[in-house]
Amino acid sequence: MKRTGIVLLAVLALVVMVIAPVAAQDTFNVGMILVGPRNDGGWSQAHYEGGLYVAEKVEGVTFLEPQENINAGNPDVPFDVAIRTLVDQGANIIFTASDEFEEDTAIVATEYPDVTFINVSGDDAYLGTAPANLGNVMGTMEWGKMIAGCAAALQTSTGHIGYLGPLINFETRRLVNSAYLGARHCYEMRGMNPDELQFTVTWIGFWFNIPGVTLDPTEEANTLLNNGADVIISGIDTTEGITVVSQRAAAGESVWAVPYDFASACDLGPEVCLGVPYFHWGPVYAEIISAAQAGTYEQAWTLTNPDWSDLNNPDTSGIGFAKGPALxxxxxxxxxxxxxxxxxxxxxxxxGIYLWTGPLSYQDGTEIAAEGVNLPYIVAIEEGSSVWYQQQLLAGITGASES
Amino acid sequence: MADPLLNTLESIVTNATPLVIAAIGETITERAGIVNLALDGSIVLSAMTGFVAAYSLNTALTGGGMAVATATMLAIPVGVLVAMLVGALIALLIAVASIELNQDQVAIGFVLTLLGVDLAVFLGTNYARIPGPQALPIVFPVLSQIPVAGDIFFKQSGFTYLSYALIFGAWYYLFQTRRGLALRAVGERPEAAFARGVSVNRLRYLYAGLGGALVGLAGAAYSLNIKAGWTTPPNMQGDGWIALAIVIFGGWHPFRVVLGAYLFAGLRALASVIQRTPGIEINIMVLNAVPWVLMIVTLLLVSSGAIERALLLLPRGAQKWARNILRSDPPAALGTRFDPERGS
Amino acid sequence: MKQQAWLSRVSLAVAPIIVALLLTGLLVIAVGGNPLQALTEVLRGGFRDVASFAGVVNFWIPLTLAATGLIVTFTAGLWNIGVDGQITMGAIFASAVALSWNLPGPLLVIAQLVAAMIGGAFWGAVCGFLKTRLGVNEIFGGVALNQIASLATLYMISGPWQPPEGGSVRGSPPFPPESLFPVISDEFSVSLVMLIVVVISLVMIGLALRGTRWGLSLKATGQNARSALLLGVPVNRSALSAFIVCGMLAGMAGAFRTQFAFTSPSIRPLVSGGIGFLAVLVALVVARRISWLPLVTFAFSALLGGSAQLKAVLRLDVALVGVLQGVLVLTILLFNGLRTRLESRTSDRSGTSATPTPSVSGSEAVHG
Structure with a gap:
């Protein structure tokens, strides 16, 4: 009965098949794969704004419509389809902006040798396992998280900080540990005993909430507060932490939040925001894209750092910390x-990274840096301990080190 | 805010609120013989529309110079009404499809639940992660002074107080009024009700719409309070299915439905507490599965006659009383169509 | 007179598609898009070159398998919403074989498919057992079993199958090369074996439902379980067998997903990709007319294949494709109802719904 309709549809499909696709080739096209939506108020938004920055500052660059929500919750657009679509759009360079994409980026990079791929937060280029057209970039967020931990420890009155963590891997353990080191240090600055500082981590299981897959960050943030934490440091891509805290504060509680990733994240709850450690991807993206445009980009594992003379300078500081009104x-x-x-x-x-100096040991007691030893930033795992490859949470933190 | 246990219990009551509201709404609808399987999609779509309506009005009012607090006071009820309207429309669509067009309620409901989520995601994209008006907790006069219970039940938002009222209101209406009797008759024995002059399909439209409006209210409780704002992916997705199961667990009785809602919210809280208990190393995913396993187990209990058998162990006098409370048969005419022309 | 009837039938068949396109088009206009362009881009997305067409086929294969299985359970009057979990369980079983068995290539592929069928059938049987023996309504049993299967995937990924580089729920390590399903060509990476499996499944199920005792007993069960029981049809056994057969087909769809849904063959969160739910929509549209099924699944797959393109060119959220599919199925169902209503009004015949109407309440299950 529906035959006619289906036949019509099929005919229409055939007609469309013969229309050849056209791709713009006169500009240098930048593609981007985002794990969340561009307006997630966090990680993905920071990347999207980085793309806009490049489009504005670098001549002859077109920032293609990014492929958003590329994650398990959106099975209709798998990663490789998103990449293929961007390549068809004429992408010359593609940023895959999540740790989630590290392995898959290495695979598609060999399929499209003429396109430059940059995976954010991966380390294939460092390890030398990446194809020639794949580089990495990451920010030394250890600095930002350390400042975040410090702000939390300065303001807490219960002496209990909650950390809303995403999934468990080297990167997230390293960032939790950095926040903890900053918190201990500043708790001591206040004249308190850092051993008495409680620091609890809850992992939701992914970078953001996917109903049915992760724990619910709204509920987890509430649970942290219910159990005595009065500051929530967010480590997830999205904004549930500050939203919950702002709600609880409106109900009369003295609680604070430290969001993450995106410079304007405090806007969701300025009255509770102690500050936000964030990424300015614009400058480092501009650098990489200009080089690729000129044909001079060489595969690299690039780190973007804070500009200590002006942490919040959008043109020079890759890592920033914007103090919040509640501090x-x-x-x-x-x-x-x-x-x-x-x-x-x-x-x-x-x-080196400040505070990453011995004595430092993991939860199970394994010492990773002896008294006075500065832990190197990155060293291959088999060659020794480093900040980059954190195998466990540090001793003193409550929370799981492995899933 | 000192005692973690009290805080946790308070959160359980908060988190159970939309489940309570949606499940009571569905109980009313199903009691009248219509099954609204589109709960999940309805909640998501009404959450989105409710938030967007409240947000837009709030922005317009504050932009026009109105004080923020006043604007919020106006914007939230409007958001709630819009959400209720959306929920009611979805339920009415199912009723029309069943009553006028003889389509299977489950089929239409299933399509609508998927459609509701996609529609919400598509239309709500630009409203994700923006701060909007929120319903704040109200410390209930007098009752909040009761030790323990006051902290748990009476420092909640208006949505939760509304849910308390609904529990008792629904019970009273269903079981203590003539109209409630007609409502139940329409879902149990529509032919008999029709013979007595009850206009079966008109009541079915009415209670489908009313139940659907409550489902919409549950959506608003999420986006204007519990999970304030709108997100992609929708952060309340999946709860509609739980609410549907709670209706069965609750044996179509408001009191047991509430118990079910609190039980599920409690189990979720437990999973989250266990995760941070040192010494217990259970994979998070196993904990996440607990509510679903429990869903099957409870359905099993209410469906397999285990309760009936257990009742026989009680003394005779208590049996009848307990059976009334634990009654778990669905309304006999649930999901079927009534054709007044044929009287069947 | 005859021609007029034919015309009205055709217009009633085409009308819902046009109405659905119009409604969705209005939505596109509401967000400031051009609906015609949106439709063109969606279709171009799936057919712009060989590789994108392969993507459509690779969506079509598991969707058709799952929908074929659903025809079986629908015939038996069962709302097997648990099909999504059956896909997932098939994927888990297939992954266990792919990741740990040491067999030469072709044998390992067959072993994966067999394991997937067992996994899917197992999960289907659980749902069927709950339904037929314990009276748990299959809709809610299915919803819960879907979630449990999905969490089982996450458990395996975050535990036993965690890749060496860590990460809670990213996915298993890539499957070994000998476990991979052979493809027709690098450009057109479609598995010929699976295409054959789909065709065989369609033909076998079509024939079995039409001409065998089993098919008739399913039909009898689906139309009226109580009188079927009185006529000596083993109602519970045929319902259970429907779940198991559906599970086998869905399981193979799951094995297929592990091979072709991701950038590298592996098992990842939500491996079913919601195909089970989509298959339910398809089954609702085709009702029991299995010959239409491959066409409808193809139309659905083509739409999905274009969603990335929609985003790239028109900046419209990919959820639009889901909206279009939902509206399409809804209008088709409503028009079905409208047609039967009009027909019964003109000829005073009582029309029956085109879709099966399984009982809603669990306790109505017939215990045999």
């Missing part, structure tokens, strides 16, 4: 003092 003036001054300490350390130790 008291006194705590703000102490945070500035801490940032100055970190800057001084960075100036002296260009390859």
């Amino acid at each position: 008291t003036e006194e705590n703000g001054a102490m945070l500035d003092a801490f940032i100055a300490e970190a800057a001084a350390y960075a100036a002296e130790n260009p390859d």
